[in-house]
Amino acid sequence: MRTLDTATPDLEIKGCGDVVALLSETINQVRKGLIDPRVANSVGYLANQMVRVLAQDELEDRIDRLEQAIERRGNVPELMMKGLANVKAANSQTVGQD
Secondary structure, eight states: OOOOOTTSOOOOOOSHHHHHHHHHHHHHHHHTTSSOHHHHHHHHHHHHHHHHHHHHHHHHHHHHHHHHHHHHHOOOOHHHHHHHHHHHHHHHHHTTOO
8 A cells, every 4th residue: 555655754734725725635646556545545534534623623712702702792692601511512522523
């Protein structure tokens, strides 16, 4: 099975643009016969998981900002704040469930 040389530098993935670059590079490596398509399938699967985690992280950040904005307004019913926390917890449990 063809894989990349172990001296190939690691890729740091911080956003969806990095995932697009990884997938583009992987597609070209498969087309050139540099890596086995099974390796590319693994990269594709892991890239999909990374996109899901990045989306979850973004959602959690948005919820945190909303909670902070609501708290700054004052007199926020406790039930409302608990509801936001429950949504955040439920969303974090769905990541990785395929």
